Amino acid sequence: MSIAHTMPGSSAPVSDADPFSIEFFEDPHRIHDELREAGPVVWLIRYGVHAVARYAEVHAVLNDWRTFCSSRGVGMDDYATGKPWRPRSLVLETDPPEHDRARAVLNKVLSPAAMKRLREGFAAAAERTVDELLERGSFDAIPDLAEAYPLSVFPDALGMPQGGREHVLPYAAVVFNSFGPDNELRREALADAAPHMAWVAESCQRGSLAPGGFGAGIHAATDTGEITPDEAPLLVRSLFSAGVDTTVNGIGAAVYCLARFPDQWRKLRADPSLARAAFEEAVRFESPVQTFFRTTTRPVEIGGVEVGEGEKVLMFLGAANRDPRRWERPDEYDIARRTSGHVGFGNGVHMCVGQLLARLEGEVLLGAMARKMGAIEISGPVRRRYNNTLRGLASLPVAVQPANA
Amino acid sequence: MPNIVFVHPDGAREELEIAEGTSVMQGATAQGIDGIVAECGGNCMCATCHVYIEPSQLALLPAMSEEEDALLDGTASERRPNSRLSCQIAVTPAMGGLVVNLPERQV
Numbered sequence A: 001m002s003i004a005h006t007m008p009g010s011s012a013p014v015s016d017a018d019p020f021s022i023e024f025f026e027d028p029h030r031i032h033d034e035l036r037e038a039g040p041v042v043w044l045i046r047y048g049v050h051a052v053a054r055y056a057e058v059h060a061v062l063n064d065w066r067t068f069c070s071s072r073g074v075g076m077d078d079y080a081t082g083k084p085w086r087p088r089s090l091v092l093e094t095d096p097p098e099h100d101r102a103r104a105v106l107n108k109v110l111s112p113a114a115m116k117r118l119r120e121g122f123a124a125a126a127e128r129t130v131d132e133l134l135e136r137g138s139f140d141a142i143p144d145l146a147e148a149y150p151l152s153v154f155p156d157a158l159g160m161p162q163g164g165r166e167h168v169l170p171y172a173a174v175v176f177n178s179f180g181p182d183n184e185l186r187r188e189a190l191a192d193a194a195p196h197m198a199w200v201a202e203s204c205q206r207g208s209l210a211p212g213g214f215g216a217g218i219h220a221a222t223d224t225g226e227i228t229p230d231e232a233p234l235l236v237r238s239l240f241s242a243g244v245d246t247t248v249n250g251i252g253a254a255v256y257c258l259a260r261f262p263d264q265w266r267k268l269r270a271d272p273s274l275a276r277a278a279f280e281e282a283v284r285f286e287s288p289v290q291t292f293f294r295t296t297t298r299p300v301e302i303g304g305v306e307v308g309e310g311e312k313v314l315m316f317l318g319a320a321n322r323d324p325r326r327w328e329r330p331d332e333y334d335i336a337r338r339t340s341g342h343v344g345f346g347n348g349v350h351m352c353v354g355q356l357l358a359r360l361e362g363e364v365l366l367g368a369m370a371r372k373m374g375a376i377e378i379s380g381p382v383r384r385r386y387n388n389t390l391r392g393l394a395s396l397p398v399a400v401q402p403a404n405a
Numbered sequence B: 001m002p003n004i005v006f007v008h009p010d011g012a013r014e015e016l017e018i019a020e021g022t023s024v025m026q027g028a029t030a031q032g033i034d035g036i037v038a039e040c041g042g043n044c045m046c047a048t049c050h051v052y053i054e055p056s057q058l059a060l061l062p063a064m065s066e067e068e069d070a071l072l073d074g075t076a077s078e079r080r081p082n083s084r085l086s087c088q089i090a091v092t093p094a095m096g097g098l099v100v101n102l103p104e105r106q107v
């Protein structure tokens, strides 16, 4: 630990909140509000880091990679002082210009034009998922819908090997827990990580990936010299890490919202073309990716507080997405809202490269639900899933009626 | 502040003042113009802020980046020679009277 951490000399308001605790995961909103109201930047005394929770500061930090870098890790660990737990990501954990070279390859593979080619197949799979669930009537919307749908389309779109796909969600849980502090969640996740990591490492090799998928597309960029053959598997790994659990929690958030806000569900059923907006608003409202860190590359002032060089700054994306300074009626889920500018997918150079794919999945799935399903009722206890970065549910039992009932 | 004219697909016209340095996308969405979605919030990553610029005025605009060019290949409404992404057009004094045609669809 550097001196700055033990003697911060920070003039920021101090908070003893633990944003990586069960208590916080169960209800982050009250503490988000306290952190936002305390000031533009606060000092989290438990961890010795500064944090920003207001929209303006979160947006500013995300958009200033020169001052707030990612190459020292976007979790609590500082890669300048400790070894990363896995080889560093070529996009998430790099800065321009190194970042931009790898990012350009992903941009191409996940471009709007590529999404157009996937749309029909993704929409057909969504219809099948919804038909099947309607036949059952009662189901758990997390495993049976929020997990089942992405798992029915994404692994094939990437070209993952058929065998071993049960590693996908556990691997992602490890990755997203690893961004947090050295708490029980993180320790347990890392202790069990080896088999998942081995399967992912093997699956990212060129020979493991089916032709025509995102993975093969990334490896093809080695033929044109955009990336080296050593880099390609690591870049594919980014899609294994971030491509499924994120959309699982995004879709889960949307279904949970629609079940809790029946007027919005009625509005969506009346006009299924609002499906994409309904998904986007759920990403703002629940912020499935809650937090990321940056590390300062120089001394910098945030809201009148001097922050030293080499310090971690925690960004509360979820708090920014409900900041009353930026949003009217922030705590209402409103599918007619203009959501442009929310930071649920980040912002700036690292803004989510999979955002178009996530929206495609959300749109076609919610669209199929809106056309085929009637009333949705929560029919049992709702249980939250705990993760240091991801916000979502473990269980959401529901009973649904067909649209014409 | 320069005046920018937005023309909807049905021919309806709306005129807005947009501050210099602000993007056409930001100016339009902040003032409630329908027809520009801007899902990525102006980061040149989504192509849902697509517009058609009056051809005679194209020269007033900044040059197109490689990223913008690639994204325009995936727009929901067809790409035309006068297609641009409105988040990539920062308003300058010379743009007073710029005519921006909105496409049928953004997604």
Ligand code: HEM
Pocket (backbone or CB within 6 Å): A070, A074, A091, A092, A093, A103, A106, A110, A238, A239, A242, A243, A244, A246, A247, A249, A250, A251, A283, A287, A288, A289, A292, A317, A343, A344, A345, A346, A347, A349, A350, A351, A352, A353, A354, A355, A357, A358
């Ligand atoms: C609702 C679903 C999703 C959410 C909420 C989400 C959220 C985010 C956020 C907040 C970031 C910014 C990270 C930072 O600033 O440090 C990000 C980056 C990223 N996301 Fe997503 N994501 C989603 C879906 C996806 C999907 C489907 C993929 C892959 C197909 C993906 C791949 C990535 C990658 C590779 C990055 C790193 C980009 C870079 O550093 O340039 N994400 N995502």
Ligand code: FES
Pocket (backbone or CB within 6 Å): B025, B037, B038, B039, B040, B041, B042, B043, B044, B045, B046, B047, B048, B049, B085, B086, B087, B088
């Ligand atoms: S707002 Fe997304 S590309 Fe312009």
